[in-house]
Amino acid sequence: MRLPLFGLLDRWRAPAPDPRxxxxxxxxxxxxxxxxxxxxxxxxxxxxxxxIDGGLGIELDVQRAADGQAVVFHDADLSRLTCRSDKxxxxxxxxxxxxxxEGTGETIPTLREALRLIDGRVPVLIEIKTRRHENVSALxxxxxxxxxxxxxxxxxxxxxxxxxxxxxxxxxxxxxGLTITEGxxxxxxxAIRRHLALWHARPHFLAYDVRDLPSRFAGAQRAxxxxxxxxxxxxxxHRERSALHADADIAEGEGFAVGGSA
Numbered sequence: 001m002r003l004p005l006f007g008l009l010d011r012w013r014a015p016a017p018d019p020r021x022x023x024x025x026x027x028x029x030x031x032x033x034x035x036x037x038x039x040x041x042x043x044x045x046x047x048x049x050x051x052i053d054g055g056l057g058i059e060l061d062v063q064r065a066a067d068g069q070a071v072v073f074h075d076a077d078l079s080r081l082t083c084r085s086d087k088x089x090x091x092x093x094x095x096x097x098x099x100x101x102e103g104t105g106e107t108i109p110t111l112r113e114a115l116r117l118i119d120g121r122v123p124v125l126i127e128i129k130t131r132r133h134e135n136v137s138a139l140x141x142x143x144x145x146x147x148x149x150x151x152x153x154x155x156x157x158x159x160x161x162x163x164x165x166x167x168x169x170x171x172x173x174x175x176x177g178l179t180i181t182e183g184x185x186x187x188x189x190x191a192i193r194r195h196l197a198l199w200h201a202r203p204h205f206l207a208y209d210v211r212d213l214p215s216r217f218a219g220a221q222r223a224x225x226x227x228x229x230x231x232x233x234x235x236x237x238h239r240e241r242s243a244l245h246a247d248a249d250i251a252e253g254e255g256f257a258v259g260g261s262a
Contacts, residue, residue: 006195007220013199016225022175022204024153026227026247028123030057033074033252041081041101043072045109045117057123059157059231059250062111062143069093070111070142074129111146120152125177125207125229125250130160140166147174157207164201176201177229180218181209191217207231210238213245222247 034040034047035054041047043060051058061074071093078084082099091099096108109117111126118124128143130136140163143156156167157177164176178201182190194217203226208218210230222228222245230246233239233255242249249255 006191010195010198010220010224014202017204019225022227024123025155025175025177025205025229028057029249029251030059030123030125030229031252032059032232032250032255034058034060036252039104041104041106043074043108044101044104044106045114046104046106048114048117052118052121055122057125057248058118059125059127060111060114061127061129062139063088063129064139064142065093065096066090067092067094068138068142070139070146071096072109072111072114076129076131111143115146115150115154118152120150123153124155126154126156127179128156128158128160128163130158130163132160136160136162136166140170144171144174147171155204161197161201164203168202175204177205177207178203179207179231180212182212182215182217183209186212205229207250208246210242210246210249213241215245219245 031051033042034044035050035056036042036047040050048058060072062070063073065071066089073088077087081101084099093110099107101107126143128139130139155175155177156163157179159179161178164178167174167176178197180194205227206218206221207229210233213230218228228246229248229250230242231250233242233249233251235254238255239257
């Protein structure tokens with residue numbers, strides 16, 4: 001299969017999004033897991049307040065608690081950020097909400113609490129954390145229930161093409177992004193896998209590993225009208241690369257330029 005044929009198939013299997021629906025995605029940089037740092041844990045309400053105060057959009061991670069609620073936490077277990085080692089999926093949202101993050105007064109919020117705080121003041125990208133052998137429907141549905149009535153700019157994103165596919169089918173008005181990292185998979189078989197993921201997901205934009213930019217695949221989709229958001233922009237070199245090959249940044253630490261904009 002020749003690469004020009006990929007372009008034809010892309011246009012057929014994954015049409016470009018309506019710019020009116022997705023232009024906002026590339027007009028704002030995003031704080032990775034909120035604007036966190038010393039004394040302000042990632043994915044905490046304090047990190048989200050700091051991002052809002054800094055005029056930054058917010059990227060956050062969501063998992064499903066034992067009682068079915070969507071909670072904001074990145075890892076599958078609690079060991080990195082708390083004094084516990086439990087799996088997030090084994091505890092209820094109420095139990096998780098009583099666990100301190102990094103020894104601070106911050107605890108693990110639900111997605112509903114996070115959105116109540118953000119309240120449309122800045123755009124938000126919600127990364128849905130899935131596992132390869134798990135059914136994605138329950139978590140996607142839990143997030144959709146929280147998003148009902150939330151009309152401010154927001155999108156769901158994820159590495160798993162099934163997430164975008166689920167929202168395309170059951171929540172078609174929700175903006176959806178496919179997260180991609182090429183890593184060591186840059187040869188022709190990897191290109192095939194990326195196109196297959198695109199066709200399966202049919203996203204509105206791409207969240208792309210900044211270390212893989214410039215990318216022929218990302219560049220081709222961007223030229224077709226798909227916004228590209230680079231992650232995780234963590235230093236000046238990343239910022240320069242993203243400025244050339246992406247529309248917005250998901251940044252943290254030194255990835256933010258002086259003045260707070262990445």
